[in-house]
Amino acid sequence: ETGVTQSPTHLIKTRGQQVTLRCSSQSGHNTVSWYQQALGQGPQFIFQYYREEENGRGNFPPRFSGLQFPNYSSELNVNALELDDSALYLCASSPGVGSSYNSPLHFGNGTRLTVT
Amino acid sequence: AQKVTQAQTEISVVEKEDVTLDCVYETRDTTYYLFWYKQPPSGELVFLIRRNSFDEQNEISGRYSWNFQKSTSSFNFTITASQVVDSAVYFCALSEARTRGGTSYGKLTFGQGTILTVHP
Numbered sequence: 204e205t206g207v208t209q210s211p212t213h214l215i216k217t218r219g220q221q222v223t224l225r226c227s228s229q230s231g232h233n234t235v236s237w238y239q240q241a242l243g244q245g246p247q248f249i250f251q252y253y254r255e256e257e258n259g260r261g262n263f264p265p266r267f268s269g270l271q272f273p274n275y276s277s278e279l280n281v282n283a284l285e286l287d288d289s290a291l292y293l294c295a296s297s298p299g300v301g302s303s304y305n306s307p308l309h310f311g312n313g314t315r316l317t318v319t
Numbered sequence: 320a321q322k323v324t325q326a327q328t329e330i331s332v333v334e335k336e337d338v339t340l341d342c343v344y345e346t347r348d349t350t351y352y353l354f355w356y357k358q359p360p361s362g363e364l365v366f367l368i369r370r371n372s373f374d375e376q377n378e379i380s381g382r383y384s385w386n387f388q389k390s391t392s393s394f395n396f397t398i399t400a401s402q403v404v405d406s407a408v409y410f411c412a413l414s415e416a417r418t419r420g421g422t423s424y425g426k427l428t429f430g431q432g433t434i435l436t437v438h439p
Contacts, residue, residue, distance in 0.1 A: 207363075238427075245323070245410055245429030246364070259417055259424030291362060297425075304416040304425025305352050307366035315362075 205230050207311035209294050215317045216284050224279040224314045226294030234303050235277040237269065238293040240313070246293055252277050253300045281316075289318045321346050323413050325430035332401055333438050339397045340433050342411030346392075348372075352414040353387065353394045354427070359407045367409075370394065401437045408432045 208227045216222050228235050234253045238246035248261035252271035266282040275296070281288055295308035322345040332338045344353065351372045356364040368380065370387045377386050386395045398405055411430045416423050 234424075236425075236427075243431075245412075245431050246427070248426045248428070251424045251426070253422065253424070258422045259419055259426060261426065293362075293364065295364075300422065300424055302425075304414055304423070305371070307354065307369060308364075308427065309366075310356075310364040313362040 207232075207294055207296050207309050209292075209311035209314050211314060212312070213315045213317075215319065218284055218286060218318055220284050221280065221282045222284060222316060224281075224292050224294075224316070226277045226279070226296075226311060228275045228277070228294075228296035229309045232296035232298050232309065233275050234297045234300050235271060235275065236295045236297070236303060236308065237277070237279050238295065239263075240291040240293060241287075242290070249279070251300075251303060258300065284318045286318050289316060291315050321348075321413055321415060321428040323411050323428050323430035325409075325411055325433050327433045328431070329434040329436070331436045331438065334403055335400050336437075337397060337399050338401050338405075338435065338437075339395055340409050340411070340435070342394045342396065342430060344392050344394065344411070344413045344428075346413060346415060348415050350416070354412045354414060355385070355394075355396045356410045356412060356429075357407045358410060358432070364410065368396065398435075401435075403437050403439055406435060406437045408434050 236251040237249040240246040251259040297303040
């Protein structure tokens with residue numbers, strides 16, 4: 204059983220640029236959630252994708268957007284990067300939307316984004 | 320608003336000591352789930368334990384045990400006979416169901432984390 208994989212592992216971008224992070228969900232998992240974890244902080248919910256649509260969102264501006272593909276993999280896109288976007292971005296999958304609430308999420312190792 | 324507070328920023332113990340990590344939460348929901356996750360240096364969050372709001376029975380699973388008290392909104396986690404491999408950041412998280420456009424989704428609210436260092 205393949206777990207959640209994220210790419211790239213590390214990324215350095217300049218303020219104002221755009222970035223795309225990728226996530227492959229665990230086999231059989233159709234729901235993907237993205238979290239942002241600033242240094243020394245707990246992860247914060249960005250949004251969740253189910254059936255290729257965003258079905259839930261946290262307190263993040265519209266320049267944070269995403270996609271989910273028919274194979275359930277997902278992308279997180281961030282436009283007009285700001286210094287405060289520097290963080291570890293975690294992707295998590297679950298077997299279904301309901302289980303994203305009452306069951307443990309399966310997390311990837313994350314992408315470390317540095318904005319200079 | 321939902322909130323999770325882990326008052327202990329860092330804990331340092333010597334191997335074989337017992338250690339308890341504290342967690343206090345706030346929610347208006349009557350139904351919710353509580354989790355503890357471990358984050359080793361590799362970055363991924365590893366699930367440890369789960370408790371739903373209807374079940375206040377405390378349990379033991381191997382070296383892990385937890386104390387859930389709804390009256391005080393606390394969900395404390397204990398590692399018995401700690402080992403060096405337990406060194407990591409530990410997060411308490413509150414899971415609530417939300418609905419948008421007729422579809423429900425789960426959202427985790429995490430605490431700030433507790434850095435646990437177990438010395439040999």
